[in-house]
Amino acid sequence: MIWNEAKECMSRDEMTNLQSVRLVKLVDRVYHNVEFYRKKMQRVGLEPGDIKGIEDLEKLPFTTKDDLRDTYPFGMFAVPNSQITRIHASSGTTGKATVVGYTRKDIDVWSECVARCITMADLGKNDIIQVAYGYGLFTGGLGAHYGAEEMGATVVPMSTGNTKKLVTMMVDFGVTGIMCTPSYLLHIAETIEEMGVRDKIRLRASLNGAEPWTENMRHTIEQKLGIHAHDIYGLSEIMGPGVATDCQCHCGLHVHEDHFLPEIVDEKTLKPLRDGMTGELVFSTLTKEGLPLIRYRTKDLTSIDHTPCACGRTTARIARFKGRSDDMLIIRGVNVFPSQIEAALLEMGGTTPHYLLIVDRVNNLDTLEVQVEVEERFFSDEIRELENLTRQIAYVIQQAIGLAVKVKLVEPKSLERSMGKSKHVIDKRKID
Numbered sequence: 001m002i003w004n005e006a007k008e009c010m011s012r013d014e015m016t017n018l019q020s021v022r023l024v025k026l027v028d029r030v031y032h033n034v035e036f037y038r039k040k041m042q043r044v045g046l047e048p049g050d051i052k053g054i055e056d057l058e059k060l061p062f063t064t065k066d067d068l069r070d071t072y073p074f075g076m077f078a079v080p081n082s083q084i085t086r087i088h089a090s091s092g093t094t095g096k097a098t099v100v101g102y103t104r105k106d107i108d109v110w111s112e113c114v115a116r117c118i119t120m121a122d123l124g125k126n127d128i129i130q131v132a133y134g135y136g137l138f139t140g141g142l143g144a145h146y147g148a149e150e151m152g153a154t155v156v157p158m159s160t161g162n163t164k165k166l167v168t169m170m171v172d173f174g175v176t177g178i179m180c181t182p183s184y185l186l187h188i189a190e191t192i193e194e195m196g197v198r199d200k201i202r203l204r205a206s207l208n209g210a211e212p213w214t215e216n217m218r219h220t221i222e223q224k225l226g227i228h229a230h231d232i233y234g235l236s237e238i239m240g241p242g243v244a245t246d247c248q249c250h251c252g253l254h255v256h257e258d259h260f261l262p263e264i265v266d267e268k269t270l271k272p273l274r275d276g277m278t279g280e281l282v283f284s285t286l287t288k289e290g291l292p293l294i295r296y297r298t299k300d301l302t303s304i305d306h307t308p309c310a311c312g313r314t315t316a317r318i319a320r321f322k323g324r325s326d327d328m329l330i331i332r333g334v335n336v337f338p339s340q341i342e343a344a345l346l347e348m349g350g351t352t353p354h355y356l357l358i359v360d361r362v363n364n365l366d367t368l369e370v371q372v373e374v375e376e377r378f379f380s381d382e383i384r385e386l387e388n389l390t391r392q393i394a395y396v397i398q399q400a401i402g403l404a405v406k407v408k409l410v411e412p413k414s415l416e417r418s419m420g421k422s423k424h425v426i427d428k429r430k431i432d
């Protein structure tokens with residue numbers, strides 16, 4: 001089944017025309033409603049009338065996460081706050097979060113996009129779906145939830161945390177679909193084994209995303225649970241989960257191109273790349289009202305294919321992600337920039353700016369250890385002082401990134417110094 005055949009199966013010419021009409025309206029909207037864009041366009045001598053269709057896309061300036069930080073919190077919203085129905089937020093590169101706002105219509109479009117993704121996983125209104133992404137400021141929980149409701153399925157809003165309870169309900173309710181991060185689903189699979197209920201589950205399909213994973217990991221999940229696992233992609237700035245998903249052919253993730261215009265650009269020259277070439281994914285949000293973005297640089301690396309898919313959909317497909325062009329880490333589904341931790345440490349007394357993040361995966365759950373150099377005097381002080389400082393640092397970091405961390409204090413000059421770009425992260429996770 002295809003959720004919206006009219007939009008997901010149109011010819012390339014029809015799609016290009018629709019995108020062109022929507023892009024022209026988008027440019028006009030941001031020029032007149034967002035000072036940031038008006039100034040940015042004026043600086044390069046552009047007026048809305050200069051953009052006549054997607055053939056003029058290259059004339060438009062890019063938008064970055066830093067632009068959102070500089071206009072924190074609502075500076076890039078294109079409607080008055082009275083029209084904003086909901087706010088979500090994700091990690092910024094330093095202290096301030098990246099804030100996104102949605103109108104009622106934005107939430108409706110988002111729900112439809114997620115419903116399209118759920119349909120690609122062959123789940124429908126007769127299914128019972130557990131949503132085990134975090135609910136709250138993170139877009140995962142509520143985004144998946146509204147999409148599953150829009151599709152007419154029965155939604156069980158588990159959020160994250162109590163895995164045994166999740167498994168018990170999976171069995172008792174006859175859950176047939178689950179939406180959560182891939183690493184959490186592997187953890188759930190292990191819990192199912194431990195509880196000895198593998199033959200009692202009725203799970204058929206999953207939609208997993210919010211973090212990088214491999215085709216191998218997808219196969220492992222499928223084998224362990226006897227289900228079809230699908231890759232779902234999205235980012236808060238553009239919408240949240242549901243920007244793209246793979247259908248049953250698993251040959252790339254279909255982008256909802258009628259709402260999100262994708263480009264792949266060379267991450268250094270920022271010049272557009274041809275289909276099949278790997279570069280940075282860039283999106284223009286064609287229909288967003290609350291926070292419309294032009295040529296937003298996602299920093300995610302992938303390639304694109306505009307040929308029709310065997311499933312019947314004609315929407316462009318992006319390849320499984322090959323990494324990021326910045327240093328953002330995704331730990332238990334939470335986006336973490338090393339610079340956030342550095343900023344938090346620098347605000348504290350007693351520490352030096354030297355630190356090392358060690359990311360690992362234990363029982364399919366990510367762990368983060370932060371090693372911090374502290375001033376000499378702490379090592380000659382009582383052990384109690386050191387313990388206090390450890391607790392204090394752990395608290396400050398948890399406040400900054402929203403994740404519990406293990407802190408290990410180390411002596412001055414014990415962390416390796418680098419002659420070039422300092423290395424702050426050791427990522428030991430094997431994602432397959």
Ligand code: DLL
Nearest residue numbers: 090140209210211212232233234235236240241321
């Ligand atoms: O992670 C939205 C989401 C929620 C997507 C649930 C899918 C499922 P952010 O917290 O803003 O939003 O993080 C966005 O996560 O730029 C990618 O680097 C990464 N990411 C998201 N989905 C995938 C995926 C949500 N399927 C950032 N594969 C993005 C690889 C992904 N990376």
